[in-house]
Amino acid sequence: MARDLLGLRRRAGAVLGSVVCGVLGVALLAASAGAGATLAVVAGALLLYAASGTWAAGLRAMAEQPVPGGLLPGRLGRQVTAHLVVPGVLALVSGVLGLGTAVLLGGGPGWRTVVLVVGVVAVALGARVWVAGASTVPIALFTPVPGPTGDLSMVSVAAWYLRGWLLVGAAAWAVARFGPVVGVVCVGLARLLVRAAVRRAERE
Structure with missing residues (x-):
């Protein structure tokens, strides 16, 4: 986690820009969810996923090592969890600020909207781990x-390269169409994505 924080300090401008992008994404999600604007919800989710790319730079660097996590002691799963702290905190900050922005814009978020946002944020971070775990196209x-x-x-x-975007967009569409129950399912899906990425890296 210390390396991730150092990386953020070295790229403060990019991090600030990504947080702004994340706030806009969450605000668009929250403001559009209650209005039934599915495409706007998907657009907000994709903005959030774009922002998470900067937040997960440390995770991506670890995954690109010849032996992921082999340079540090401890199980790979614990290292992945440690690398998720910084993206998680930045996602939380973006989520709170984005919901606050939605309130100022007149789209006061109820509990359904909060569940939607949590589900989409979880899938975005889970997809980042999943994508980082495989950087070479299968033959x-x-x-x-x-x-x-x-x-x-x-x-x-092309679908393989865009798999993270497609997954996040599909999850946002499903949550917008079918309600908060799917948001809860998305949290479970994010956990499965992380576990799948860790297991794949351990096999390699």
């Missing part, structure tokens, strides 16, 4: 896939 995705317009393997490759 199998380059296998030719016949389609009506030709080889579709590049579509699979």
